Amino acid sequence: MEKKRPLILISNDDGYHSKGLRSLIEMVSPLADLLVCAPESARSGFSCAFSAVEPLRLKLRRRWEGVDVWSCSGTPVDCVKIALDRLCGGRRPDMVIGGINHGDNASVNSHYSGTMGVTMEGCMKYIPSVAFSLCDHSDDADFAPLAPFVRSITERVLGEGLPRGVCLNVNFPRLKEFKGVRICRMARGTWGNEVVRCVHPHGYDYYWMTGEYTNDEPDADDTDNWALTNGYVAITPTQVDVTDYGMMERMKSEWTFLNVM
Amino acid sequence: MEKKRPLILISNDDGYHSKGLRSLIEMVSPLADLLVCAPESARSGFSCAFSAVEPLRLKLRRRWEGVDVWSCSGTPVDCVKIALDRLCGGRRPDMVIGGINHGDNASVNSHYSGTMGVTMEGCMKYIPSVAFSLCDHSDDADFAPLAPFVRSITERVLGEGLPRGVCLNVNFPRLKEFKGVRICRMARGTWGNEVVRCVHPHGYDYYWMTGEYTNDEPDADDTDNWALTNGYVAITPTQVDVTDYGMMERMKSEWTFLNVM
Numbered sequence: 001m002e003k004k005r006p007l008i009l010i011s012n013d014d015g016y017h018s019k020g021l022r023s024l025i026e027m028v029s030p031l032a033d034l035l036v037c038a039p040e041s042a043r044s045g046f047s048c049a050f051s052a053v054e055p056l057r058l059k060l061r062r063r064w065e066g067v068d069v070w071s072c073s074g075t076p077v078d079c080v081k082i083a084l085d086r087l088c089g090g091r092r093p094d095m096v097i098g099g100i101n102h103g104d105n106a107s108v109n110s111h112y113s114g115t116m117g118v119t120m121e122g123c124m125k126y127i128p129s130v131a132f133s134l135c136d137h138s139d140d141a142d143f144a145p146l147a148p149f150v151r152s153i154t155e156r157v158l159g160e161g162l163p164r165g166v167c168l169n170v171n172f173p174r175l176k177e178f179k180g181v182r183i184c185r186m187a188r189g190t191w192g193n194e195v196v197r198c199v200h201p202h203g204y205d206y207y208w209m210t211g212e213y214t215n216d217e218p219d220a221d222d223t224d225n226w227a228l229t230n231g232y233v234a235i236t237p238t239q240v241d242v243t244d245y246g247m248m249e250r251m252k253s254e255w256t257f258l259n260v261m
Numbered sequence: 262m263e264k265k266r267p268l269i270l271i272s273n274d275d276g277y278h279s280k281g282l283r284s285l286i287e288m289v290s291p292l293a294d295l296l297v298c299a300p301e302s303a304r305s306g307f308s309c310a311f312s313a314v315e316p317l318r319l320k321l322r323r324r325w326e327g328v329d330v331w332s333c334s335g336t337p338v339d340c341v342k343i344a345l346d347r348l349c350g351g352r353r354p355d356m357v358i359g360g361i362n363h364g365d366n367a368s369v370n371s372h373y374s375g376t377m378g379v380t381m382e383g384c385m386k387y388i389p390s391v392a393f394s395l396c397d398h399s400d401d402a403d404f405a406p407l408a409p410f411v412r413s414i415t416e417r418v419l420g421e422g423l424p425r426g427v428c429l430n431v432n433f434p435r436l437k438e439f440k441g442v443r444i445c446r447m448a449r450g451t452w453g454n455e456v457v458r459c460v461h462p463h464g465y466d467y468y469w470m471t472g473e474y475t476n477d478e479p480d481a482d483d484t485d486n487w488a489l490t491n492g493y494v495a496i497t498p499t500q501v502d503v504t505d506y507g508m509m510e511r512m513k514s515e516w517t518f519l520n521v522m
Contacts, residue, residue: 052306
């Protein structure tokens, strides 16, 4: 008896037309049936945002490699929610993949990332979920060196699954060849100089968000930032449960002024 | 010698005109100088999103209780970033507060919440940060019962700070009186039935995001959902570092097919 091919739901935050999305489709289409629903245009920095007050549109845009590519007018998370609800034809995806992102989603960027939004949304729906990102923002970034890693990780997750509530944030340095793979923690880092003031032709001020990132623990060799800087693929297992359990126990004994119980 | 009053930066996701914001200003203005920068209109569900591709505007809207209230055209996170960069006049806030939100931000809602976006952004800047939310979406929700708790928690955090990388997610049930305060973990829960299809007068389909929340561990009495359902104020210490350390160690020994090192 033939085993049914698994189903992977793919989205991203760069939009349905992006090279990273197309590269991902090419890499994993031999492994599974694919359903693709991605934002109409770039939604970088959209985090886990969803559209609470705006109506959404869905459009079938094209077929790539025999795969339907839909666009949604909303956020990356909207793409996952609406695809699960409207486009899966009664099937439940075996995996959700976000990417391949044009740009780095390591360290605190994980919180801002729409690619990680896709992945966290899959994970919150208890579907094994992975984000792939390449440290190269350019439209024509070269994704080819990632292919064997993207395929191996996808095969493994399709075969073995992931524990509930844990997804993978996979970042690749911008290299032709990688030194290896490191399983990492998220580095502590900060953004600064984030606001640039400009003056509109009509005389009023407006602002662009930009910034410079600093790795606040550059000597620690177990972080995603370290791995990427040193030529390694960085895999960070990332959890939905953001409770700080140590702090929880300390507060129970120390915050007695509130009559905690 | 007189001690300088601390500075609190306040934002929210309901907009600068919201009752929850005004109530928060009234509650904490005796404790500190306040700077308020909130979205121009409702930005519920905006998570940690920031405006990567849209220019931003800042407007001084009003003075409430002697406090300048600014609006920003972007997301809740944009409000924090731009206020820190442009509006603090060289001072560094001693605390960031998000809220008071009209609506529940417990469990996975913490990931979608713009109020938590404000708080996470403060925390990622290493500023002690707290989110306050009331389980009542109505515009004229009654925030008065929260006042002594909001004040006590704010005084404590101003006095003692919080560990780097940890913020507090504080949720209040919709009650006149609370049974007490519980220090909680985030409940495992899921949203379902999230998409409603409608037909535009011109004949095409469009969709609204909505949904029903299910607490997937209703019997566990240590969660934020349990506390709120049973009449308690829920405080969940929430961390920026989303690494799953247990999974990290397991992957180092089990993911050998990738030649992890």
